[in-house]
Amino acid sequence: MNEVKIHVCSNESESWDTLWKWRWFTRDVWEAEYWKEEQIALKPVLSLLSKLKVKSVLDCSCGLGYKTVLFAKAGYEAEGSDASAVAIKYAPQLAKKQGVRIRFFRSRYDELSSKCKRRYDCVWSDNFDEISTYEYLVTSARNIYSILNPNGKFVFCASPEKDLKKVIENEWKNRKRFDIDPPYKKGIIKITRVEVAEKTPEGILEHNIFLIEEPELLRAEIASLMNPRIKWTFEDFDKALKTAGFRKVYMTEGNCAVAVKP
Ligand SMILES: C[S@@+](CC[C@H](N)C(=O)[O-])C[C@H]1O[C@@H](n2cnc3c(N)ncnc32)[C@H](O)[C@@H]1O
Numbered sequence: 001m002n003e004v005k006i007h008v009c010s011n012e013s014e015s016w017d018t019l020w021k022w023r024w025f026t027r028d029v030w031e032a033e034y035w036k037e038e039q040i041a042l043k044p045v046l047s048l049l050s051k052l053k054v055k056s057v058l059d060c061s062c063g064l065g066y067k068t069v070l071f072a073k074a075g076y077e078a079e080g081s082d083a084s085a086v087a088i089k090y091a092p093q094l095a096k097k098q099g100v101r102i103r104f105f106r107s108r109y110d111e112l113s114s115k116c117k118r119r120y121d122c123v124w125s126d127n128f129d130e131i132s133t134y135e136y137l138v139t140s141a142r143n144i145y146s147i148l149n150p151n152g153k154f155v156f157c158a159s160p161e162k163d164l165k166k167v168i169e170n171e172w173k174n175r176k177r178f179d180i181d182p183p184y185k186k187g188i189i190k191i192t193r194v195e196v197a198e199k200t201p202e203g204i205l206e207h208n209i210f211l212i213e214e215p216e217l218l219r220a221e222i223a224s225l226m227n228p229r230i231k232w233t234f235e236d237f238d239k240a241l242k243t244a245g246f247r248k249v250y251m252t253e254g255n256c257a258v259a260v261k262p
Helices: 014-027 027-052 065-071 086-095 110-113 134-146 164-173 234-243
Strands: 004-008 056-059 077-082 101-106 120-125 146-158 177-180 182-186 188-198 203-214 217-229 247-252 256-260
Touching: 004 256, 014 027, 014 086, 014 177, 014 188, 014 203, 014 217, 014 247, 027 065, 027 120, 027 146, 027 182, 027 256, 056 065, 065 077, 065 086, 077 086, 086 101, 110 134, 164 203, 177 203, 234 256
Parallel strands: 004 217, 056 077, 056 120, 077 101, 120 146
Antiparallel strands: 146 256, 177 188, 182 188, 188 203, 203 217, 247 256
């Protein structure tokens, strides 16, 4: 074996692309368990959507589209969008394999008003709470507002907890500092993921180190992502969303929050 090439992703967007590339490659290993986790995570959301009587849903941080597929299977007119080009490349393949037709398109939150071809009764995100700056929260909220029908609902993950330091400490206490997935081989590529967690004032920074072995070549790709980012209280979301025009913002069961467009 000759030199080892190490690539460190330069920003969050490249880190997501790298993560999704290797997640898709290794999906045989984790997919069955992930479907179960996604079904559990979506249960309170589906119960909420049924009470809100919405028909169409945009999953605006869809990743590979697992939740989007579950929305479609639950009978919603579902579409998926995400900033990651890699995720949006693979999501249609997942949907096809699951026997559902879903439109997926690439869009950051701040591009939704120009990239969406229609309006929705509901926009859902499991990533809005992970946004890094208050300015981007407001910009994203304005874009989400613009693609909702009148009386449309934006549903997102949020916590009612005010003491964020305590939440970070709890998360850190219950989290492995270090984890190694068993090596996975497909064709000539063998991949091993090492995860190293770091506590920061904004949450937990997860370093995903992918060790990629090919004949005569060893590479490493490092994708660092805040997982989770713990930076915003419900009051922060309330303020940002009302600045964007939403009328009412409230917490519901299962750490879901709802913002209502007038
Ligand atoms: C936690 S993952 C989503 C997981 C996915 N919903 C699932 O259930 O498997 C967060 C997603 O948010 C996307 N994302 C991050 N920043 C974004 C932005 N500014 N605009 C749109 N998507 C973004 C990432 O590319 C990533 O796919």
